[in-house]
Amino acid sequence: MAEDVSKETERRYYTGPREWGPENFAGLCISPSEVVEREIDGLLRTMAAAAIDPRRALHELTVKIEEGEKED
Incomplete structure (x- = not known):
């Protein structure tokens, strides 16, 4: 079983709620x-x-x- 994380460690590494809005993934997802x-x-x-010459x-x-x- 995993050990319980101490409150001090939890406070140190907790950065708040994460927002999963499209702006967070702007560089990762592109449209077709x-x-x-x-x-x-x-x-x-x-x-x-x-x-x-692109036209040619x-x-x-x-x-x-x-x-x-035509060959088909």
Whole structure:
């Protein structure tokens, strides 16, 4: 069995009631739209660093998807 904690120790470590409001978890939880936004930002930065035109890359991706659908 666990020992009883002395009142002195309890007073020393007790910090009061904890509030579980959303502001306590602001850095931990993000919405799905924020995840998508971060992914798109990262992708655009990567493309810019590699001097890739996003419109051309999107067009090529669309063509590949359409060709893949035709093969099915």
